[in-house]
Structure formats: C-alpha cells, structure tokens
C-alpha cells in the first residue's frame with residue numbers, strides 16, 4: 001500500500017529550560033510520508049533543525065513500541081493524539097491530512113513542570129510509587145507457583161489495572177490535572193491480588209497523600225482520563241480506590 | 257461534596273413531592289395546608305437549618321474544589337476546543353451551580369422571604385386578620401364585612417380552611433403565620449414572564465448539574481459494581497429528567513393558566 005506525502009504546519013511549544021519563558025513556534029514540514037510514525041516526523045524536523053543550526057526540539061520517547069510510557073505530547077488538544085488507545089510513538093501520520101495544522105504541546109500540570117520544550121518532569125509519579133506502589137516481600141527461596149491460587153477473573157482485573165504504563169496522559173487530559181486514574185490503577189492492581197492485602201490500607205493512604213502533596217487536582221469524575229488513556233484503564237478503578245480510601249480513613253487501624 | 261450533593265438531591269425529592277400539590281384543582285387548599293405544615297412542624301423547622309447548612313457546605317466545597325483544580329494547571333493548553341471526551345455537564349459544574357445559586361437567591365427572596373418577613377401586602381393582610389378577629393368577637397362570622405371577607409377568603413391571601421382556623425385562633429400575630437396563602441403568592445409570581453423564564457432556565461441547568469453530579473457522587477463515595485452501576489446510572493437519568501421537568505412545569509402551568517384566564 002503506497003502512502004501519500006503530507007505538507008503540514010506544526011505549532012510546537014518551545015521552552016529553553018524550566019525557568020525560561022516558552023512560546024508556541026511555527027514550523028512547516030513537507031513530504032511527510034503517511035507511513036511514518038508521529039515521532040519519526042519530529043525526528044525528520046529535528047534533523048533539519050540541526051542542519052540549520054537551530055536547537056532540536058526536545059521530546060520524550062524510549063521504546064517506541066507503546067509499552068514503556070515514556071512518550072507523551074498533547075497533539076491538537078488530545079493526549080497522544082487523535083487515535084484511541086494509542087501512544088504517540090504508535091501514532092502514524094496517516095491519521096492526518098495534507099495541509100493540516102498540528103498543535104504539539106507538553107503535558108500541562110502544576111505537578112509536571114516543563115524541563116525543556118515538550119519534556120516534562122514526571123517524577124511526581126515516581127514519588128507516588130515509592131509511597132506504596134509495591135509489596136514488601138522477604139528474600140529467600142522462591143515460593144511454589146501454585147501455593148496461592150488466584151482465579152482467572154481476579155487475575156484479569158489485576159492485569160487490566162496493571163496495564164497502566166504511567167505515561168501521564170490521564171493527568172494531561174483531565175480538566176483538573178488529577179492523577180486519580182494513575183494512582184487508582186496502581187492501588188487496584190495490587191489490591192486485587194492476595195499479595196497486595198497486607199499493605200492495602202497503608203498503601204492507599206500513603207499514595208493518595210503523596211499525590212495530593214505533589215499538587216495534582218481533585219477528581220470530579222469527568223471521565224476524560226479513561227477516554228484518553230492509551231491503555232484503556234477504566235475509571236471504575238477510581239471508585240474502587242475511593243472505597244478503599246474511605247475504609248482506610250474510617251475504620252482501618254493502620255495509619256498511613 | 258458527594259454527601260452534600262446527595263443530601264440536596266433528597267431535598268429536591270421532598271420539595272417536588274410537596275409542590276406537586278400546586279397542580280391539584282382545589283384552589284390551593286392542599287398546597288396551603290402543606291406549607292402550613294412545613295412552616296410550623298418543629299422537625300421541618302430544624303431540617304430547614306440543616307438544609308441551609310447543606311447548601312453552605314456544598315457551595316464552600318464547590319468553591320474550594322474549583323479553585324484548587326484551576327490552580328493545578330497554571331499554564332493552559334494553546335489548542336482549545338477539545339475536552340478529551342468529558343461531557344459539558346461534568347466540565348461546567350461550577351457554572352451551572354452558580355447560576356442555580358442566583359436563582360436560589362431570587363427564589364428564596366420571593367417565597368421564603370415574603371413569607372418570613374412579609375411585605376407591604378403582608379401588613380395589610382395582618383390588618384385584615386385583626387379586623388376579622390374583631391368582627392368575629394363582636395358579632396360572629398355572619399356579620400363579617402362582605403368586602404373584607406372576599407379579600408381574605410377569595411382574593412389573595414388565604415384559603416377558606418385557613419380562614420376558618422384563623423377565626424378559631426386567639427392571637428393576631430399567630431394568624432399571620434397561619435394564614436398566608438403560599439398558593440396565591442405562587443399564582444401571582446408566575447404571572448410574570450421573566451420569572452417563568454428564570455425558573456425554566458434554572459431547571460435546565462439543574463438537569464445538567466444532576467446529570468453529572470448524581471452518578472459522580474456515588475463514584476466519589478466508592479460505589480462501583482457491575483451489579484448496581486446500571487441502577488445508579490438509571491436512577492441518575494430519572495432524577496435528571498423528572499425533577500427538573502416537574503419543577504419547570506409549575507411556573508409554565510401557572511403562566512399559561514394566567515394567560516388563558518384560568519387563574
């Protein structure tokens with residue numbers, strides 16, 4: 001299948017450093033193959049910028065196969081662009097038309113400050129994970145694999161939540177810049193499994209507190225996060241986390 | 257937020273059930289009896305304060321929430337017009353709530369305020385009652401001045417049953433509280449087109465507010481399960497459509513009635 005070539009106008013956020021003042025800058029690109037991925041299109045532009053002696057555009061990426069959660073970008077107002085359940089690295093230029101103007105912006109949130117251009121600091125997510133996104137196990141011999149039976153249904157629910165790649169699209173899409181979908185996916189993932197039970201109450205309290213301290217907004221259940229999540233994490237996880245949090249606050253003896 | 261929101265929804269239920277009596281074709285008898293009960297029953301009087309507190313807490317939380325949430329994205333996106341799939345209702349809870357607040361002030365001044373603090377009219381009414389009382393004292397019901405009787409019973413202020421009770425009462429000050437016809441006040445208010453428009457507009461916004469708010473509050477409280485989620489969603493749709501529709505029907509009914517000369 002032969003692709004077409006596109007001529008596009010890009011409006012890209014340029015910002016020299018965390019404290020610098022940024023602005024949207026316009027770039028024209030031509031002869032962009034529809035077979036290219038979105039990030040390849042940016043690579044092409046960057047090569048040209050280097051040749052012309054301009055600072056290339058900084059953007060995050062790593063695996064480029066939709067599993068690491070490193071790529072980001074608000075593309076025409078949508079996290080990871082117009083394709084549902086697709087990360088920016090998996091987005092292809094065939095989603096665009098010749099002559100389109102494309103706005104490319106970094107994730108916007110107080111808790112995700114811009115480092116440079118389109119790269120934001122997502123270490124707030126790491127801090128939330130450090131606060132409770134794990135289970136404590138003693139080292140020693142590996143347990144027998146069948147010692148702890150887990151039904152397929154439960155395993156499926158846990159797996160659905162565990163699909164979250166921590167990219168931050170939920171925060172970027174939420175009108176309140178709330179991180180509830182991310183945090184609830186992590187809480188639900190471990191909360192479904194027997195291994196997650198001992199620290200369940202502690203986990204939810206600590207992770208929520210760290211989330212609030214990082215300056216994310218409050219969830220008002222608008223549901224944009226679920227629609228924009230490249231992994232289709234369900235907002236049911238949020239309600240489940242609310243239930244855990246209420247239980248932890250009201251009747252749990254364990255203080256987070 | 258969720259608790260106060262649901263509490264306010266429970267208030268709507270009571271309010272709509274009471275006010276539906278406005279539609280009875282009994283010249284306001286049932287409705288006036290209901291308002292009398294609502295304004296004299298000690299439990300209801302206490303609940304009035306709880307309701308007031310519910311509104312205050314809801315609005316204070318709404319303001320805090322909105323301020324915090326606006327602050328969590330200091331730099332906005334340059335590309336406007338996409339909302340990531342969130343409904344209009346869910347994105348504009350503060351707007352719909354604020355217009356409802358304006359409505360609420362007008363509504364309260366109009367009904368609760370008139371009832372509680374009276375107006376020029378109310379004073380006249382009290383005079384009328386006092387006279388009625390004197391008349392009764394002197395020579396009984398029969399000799400009541402025809403015009404005054406008409407004023408009291410028929411004109412605006414009082415339904416027949418209340419009038420009967422007033423005559424049994426001893427103290428003119430109580431009489432005012434007993435006899436003010438909320439039915440007639442309602443009738444009078446809804447003759448004015450701007451009021452009718454304001455009411456209908458507020459109810460449309462209420463529908464949007466509830467459309468998001470009802471199911472949202474259950475989510476915030478942690479209720480989510482495939483078993484009862486359809487119930488919450490369905491219940492939300494019923495609440496969203498039925499409450500605002502019934503409320504909005506009241507001013508429209510009385511306005512049309514006054515235009516075609518029914519009232």
Ligand code: HEM
Pocket residue numbers: 220221257258259260261262264265268314315318319321322346347349350352353354356357360465466468469470472473474476
């Ligand atoms: C009078 C002024 C009012 C204001 C300013 C207001 C504002 C708000 C705001 C900002 C929210 C939260 C935003 C969100 O969840 O997206 C909210 C939620 C809600 N409001 Fe109101 N509101 C008002 C009146 C009412 C009334 C009269 C009712 C119902 C009878 C009501 C019911 C609810 C419900 C059920 C919620 C959902 C709570 C949740 O999401 O957890 N509100 N309101």
Ligand code: FES
Pocket residue numbers: 060061062063064065066067068069070071087088089090
């Ligand atoms: S670069 Fe790894 S998910 Fe996109």
